Amino acid sequence: MDAIADWAEKRFRRRSRGLSLSKGLYEHTSLLNIDEPFEEETLPGYKPNNYYPVQVGQPLNARYKVLGKLDYNPFSTTWFCLDKKIKRYVEVKVCIALPANGSKKCRSNSEWNAYTHLSGMVTENEGFSFLRQILDRFTVVSAIGAEHQCFVYSPVGIDLAQFQRLAPNADLNLLKDILRAVLQALDFLHQDARIMHTNVNPETILFTITHKPTLALFAKRLQAHPPLGKPSTPSNRIIYQTTRLTHLLDIHEISLSKPVLADLGSARIMHKDDTQLLPRDIQPDPSLSPEMCLGMCWSFTTDIWALASISWLLFARTRLFDPINTSADVSGNWDMKAYITQVAALIGPPPAHISRICPVEFSRPDTRLNERKLNETGFNETRLNATGLNETGLNETRLNGTGLNKTRLNETGLTETGLVVNSKSILRNNPNDQTEFLAFMHAMLKWDPDERCSASELLDHAFLDQRTRWG
8 A cells, every 4th residue: 555545544544434425415316406507507607518418327439438427627527437448447538619610729629739749759757657648539529519529547536635635734755755746747748748737736636546446446336326417408418416536435445646747738839949938828826927927928937836836835735825806896806916916025026127017016126015006906004914015015924824924035035044834834843844945945936937947957956855655
């Protein structure tokens, strides 16, 4: 049993039933007769005919018998299936319909193109094994003539976000190994494949399952607990209820193995003669790099900025940035100006060639934020204190609460004594790791993308051990 499975068994042995859903959720197998939005119907911009009418019990591509629904999002639905040809369990992601106008600019085409680019590639880079691979791909056409691209994968257990919720006291070395695995995947993508992932976040880092009885047990329990479904008249299909592995299996039954970087739906290929790409809105807000935010050209180190956010979440157990506008006229929307302000408070103001295009002005030569400009954007004194920025640029209580203090606002923005570890941090009892972690963060958090360390350079950083349990 590997490290994650061993940890899971120890932690959940005495409370193994705590993660199972209530039996009442699966008491009825009949279709639901409700008017309320259900599953993908709740998503913003939902269009019924965008989703392929997958049916439980029926095969996809005459090969993959659908046993249950694993997930859904604005771009696809994911299904647990039996590969009738090889007699193995797989996941099949069925993407929303391709654009009727023939446009190739959509997520599924990006993923399809990325895997086409990767197919047949020969590499000795170990990072290839930490990238989620497809087993098969095909297209299906709905009754209305809409084409849907489908990708077949080996099943996974949980993502990094779920892992953090289930493992609040995970071993420090295990967290380092997870981070190292992601860096190895990025090193392969950047150096060998010349692909930018652009969507590195806790939900695209997945833990694999190598223990086949786990999947057989899940299939057995799916048969015993058929999912509910709601008829969708507009699209002439059944919208099934999601049933994830953790709904029917206790965590110690899942046998988690190594992490892999998944979801190439936003991937961009850097062609041979390119050194950077033109501005595009691709990254999710929480991990948005300054160059994306400011409409600058970008390259591989855009992924490194996103990795910094994940690293802080893993080891400091709080968000690095939280730029949410909560003013009276805005309901919790991501705020670009607040974000730029928070970045400047953390690592200092941007260099001159970047500050010229910033929506926030900064006082120089010191690092105080421009108070007039902040007030114009809705950051009055009360708002600044609430977000950790006051008239002098920093609010000590807020910053200490997130693991930062005033000494971080120097010329480099980060100092050896600047990491104030709160009670949540995994590093709270290890001063040496605190110092190395701060230097590790500093290597990634640069305004100028060209100044950030590459994935290859970060793999050699003192903070990370020079091996991984999954190597």
